Amino acid sequence: MMSLSPPAHRPLVSVVLPVRNEARDIGRCLDAILAQDYPADRMEILVVDGMSSDATREVVATYSRREPRVRLVENPGRIVPTALNAALRSFEGEILVRVDGHTVVDRDYVSQGVAALERTGADVVGGTMNAVGSSRFGRAVAIATSTPMGVGGSTFHYATEERAAESVYMGTFRRDVFARFGSFDERCRRNQDDEFNYRVREGGGRIYLVPSMTSRYFPRESPRALFRQYFQYGYYKVLVASLHPRMMRPRHFVPSIFVIGAACLAASAPLSRAGALLLATALALHLSLSLALASKEGRTDLAGWILVPAATLIIHFGYGSGFLTGCFAALLGRAPGSSRRALGSAP
Numbered sequence: 328m329m330s331l332s333p334p335a336h337r338p339l340v341s342v343v344l345p346v347r348n349e350a351r352d353i354g355r356c357l358d359a360i361l362a363q364d365y366p367a368d369r370m371e372i373l374v375v376d377g378m379s380s381d382a383t384r385e386v387v388a389t390y391s392r393r394e395p396r397v398r399l400v401e402n403p404g405r406i407v408p409t410a411l412n413a414a415l416r417s418f419e420g421e422i423l424v425r426v427d428g429h430t431v432v433d434r435d436y437v438s439q440g441v442a443a444l445e446r447t448g449a450d451v452v453g454g455t456m457n458a459v460g461s462s463r464f465g466r467a468v469a470i471a472t473s474t475p476m477g478v479g480g481s482t483f484h485y486a487t488e489e490r491a492a493e494s495v496y497m498g499t500f501r502r503d504v505f506a507r508f509g510s511f512d513e514r515c516r517r518n519q520d521d522e523f524n525y526r527v528r529e530g531g532g533r534i535y536l537v538p539s540m541t542s543r544y545f546p547r548e549s550p551r552a553l554f555r556q557y558f559q560y561g562y563y564k565v566l567v568a569s570l571h572p573r574m575m576r577p578r579h580f581v582p583s584i585f586v587i588g589a590a591c592l593a594a595s596a597p598l599s600r601a602g603a604l605l606l607a608t609a610l611a612l613h614l615s616l617s618l619a620l621a622s623k624e625g626r627t628d629l630a631g632w633i634l635v636p637a638a639t640l641i642i643h644f645g646y647g648s649g650f651l652t653g654c655f656a657a658l659l660g661r662a663p664g665s666s667r668r669a670l671g672s673a674p
Contacts, residue, residue, distance in 0.1 A: 341422070344356065344360075347377030407511075415511075433541040447537075450500070455541075471617075516563060521574075593606055
C-alpha cells in the first residue's frame with residue numbers, strides 16, 4: 328500500500344524529460360505529468376531539449392507560458408546522457424524522476440515512486456516498460472518487447488512483482504545518489520542507464536523494480552526505426568562491456584551468436600544441402616517461438632501472426648549486428664563512444 332508523508336512535508340520532485348525532435352509526442356507526455364496527483368507546488372518539470380529541429384521547443388514554450396513549473400533546459404550535446412547531466416546541474420528537487428518523450432505516465436506515477444523510495448529505502452526505483460503501439464507494426468513491437476523471447480533478461484519489460492533489480496525503466500532517484508556515484512557517462516549515448524545503475528549497485532546502492540509505477544511506452548513504428556534503435560543498443564553495449572566487464576551476462580551474447588550462425592548457414596546454403604536445412608530449421612524455430620508468443624498474448628490478427636515474428640527477428644538481428652559492429656570497431660581502434668557522430672543522433 329502506498330504511504331506518503333503529509334503534502335506540506337513531501338519532498339520536492341524534479342521531473343526531467345530528455346527529448347529531441349519529439350513534437351509529435353511531447354504534448355501528451357507533458358499533459359500526463361501535469362495531471363499527476365502529487366502536490367503541484369512540490370514538483371518542477373525540466374524539459375531538456377537536444378537542439379530539436381522540429382516544433383518541440385515551440386510546443387514546450389506554449390506549455391511554459393501557461394504553466395510556470397515547465398522549464399526548458401538546453402542540451403547542446405543532443406544525446407540522452409548529456410541531457411541528464413544538464414538536468415543534474417539545474418534541478419532543485421530532493422528527488423529526480425526521469426520520464427522519456429515516448430512515454431505517458433499514469434496519474435500516480437510520481438507519488439508511487441516517492442512512496443517506494445520511502446518504503447524500501449532504495450536509492451533508485453522504477454516501474455516496468457508497458458509498451459503499447461499505435462499502428463499494427465507498433466503493436467507487434469509492443470508484444471515482442473514484453474516477454475523474455477524478445478528482450479531476454481531485461482525484467483523491467485515484463486515483471487509483475489516488486490523486487491531488487493539490476494536496472495529499471497527510466498528511474499526515480501534520490502538526489503544524493505549522484506553525489507555518491509557520479510553523473511551519467513556521456514560516452515554511452517545508449518545504455519547510459521544500465522551503466523549508471525551498475526555503478527550504483529557496485530558501490531553498495533540499492534535498486535528496486537516497482538511494477539505499481541505504471542506508464543505507457545510507445546515503441547518505434549517502422550522496421551527501419553526499430554532496427555536502428557536496437558543496432559545502437561548492441562553497438563554501445565560494447566562500450567559498457569569494456570567499462571564494466573563483470574556486468575555482462577551470457578544473454579547479452581545470444582543475439583550476436585544468432586547473427587553469426589545465420590550468416591554462416593546462409594553462406595553455406597547454396598553449397599551444402601545440410602547448411603540449407605540447418606538454416607531453414609533455425610529460422611523455422613525462431614518463427615515458431617515468435618508465433619507461440621503471439622498466440623500466448625491472444626493475438627489472432629495480422630499483427631499477431633506475421634508482424635510479431637518480423638519484429639522479434641528485427642530486434643535480434645539489430646542488436647546482434649550492432650554488438651558485432653561495435654566489437655570490430657573496438658578492434659580497429661575506433662571504440663564505440665569515441666565519437667558522438669558515429670551512428671547519427673540517438674533519439
